[in-house]
Amino acid sequence: MSGDPAIGEILVPADALTARVAELATEVSRDYAGRDLLLIGVLKGAMFFLSDLMRRLDVPAQVDFMAVASYGSATRSSGVVRILKDLDAPIEGRDVLIVEDIVDSGLTLQYLLRNLAGRNPASLEVCALLIKPERRKVDLRTRYVGFEIPDRFVIGYGLDHGERYRNLPYVAALRE
Ligand code: 5GP
Numbered sequence: 332m333s334g335d336p337a338i339g340e341i342l343v344p345a346d347a348l349t350a351r352v353a354e355l356a357t358e359v360s361r362d363y364a365g366r367d368l369l370l371i372g373v374l375k376g377a378m379f380f381l382s383d384l385m386r387r388l389d390v391p392a393q394v395d396f397m398a399v400a401s402y403g404s405a406t407r408s409s410g411v412v413r414i415l416k417d418l419d420a421p422i423e424g425r426d427v428l429i430v431e432d433i434v435d436s437g438l439t440l441q442y443l444l445r446n447l448a449g450r451n452p453a454s455l456e457v458c459a460l461l462i463k464p465e466r467r468k469v470d471l472r473t474r475y476v477g478f479e480i481p482d483r484f485v486i487g488y489g490l491d492h493g494e495r496y497r498n499l500p501y502v503a504a505l506r507e
Pocket residue numbers: 376401407408409410432433434435436437438439440483484485486490491492
């Protein structure tokens with residue numbers, strides 16, 4: 332796969348991912364000490380981020396998953412979201428932390444936040460590995476952010492293009 336012409340500039344190298352995930356895990360561990368932390372991983376893009384983050388947490392934590400699909404083109408979401416896989420268990424009274432790969436327009440996350448807030452968690456926060464501030468359409472609170480990136484379509488470390496490139500160990504721009 333290295334040498335694939337679709338893999339463009341590396342925006343976040345592997346060692347930077349490792350270091351930043353460790354910092355986020357320290358922050359989350361401090362903030363959730365003595366609470367009832369439930370990580371909700373948003374499939375599939377957040378899979379590496381979630382597992383790397385969770386294994387570095389120093390507080391008890393449980394995990395559940397959701398899979399959502401956003402209608403729209405391959406690279407632009409519409410904000411109309413379909414739940415492909417819902418949580419296994421209720422979240423009422425839990426301290427929920429949504430673990431997202433990337434917040435682009437914010438429309439997918441806005442939908443998720445509204446949906447999960449309706450299930451009465453004790454608290455609801457977001458940990459996003461990547462955000463694209465230039466593209467944000469809705470005002471959302473992302474409590475933990477890994478990296479701010481420019482308006483480029485990115486692949487790697489869980490993020491795909493047509494289901495490919497998730498296994499790259501770094502985040503790169505897609506060269507189209
Ligand atoms: P939003 O609704 O915030 O515009 O888009 C969120 C979803 O679109 C993300 O969870 C992700 O699945 C997808 N997405 C947005 N930007 C990118 C990107 O640069 N690369 C990849 N692979 N997916 C993206």
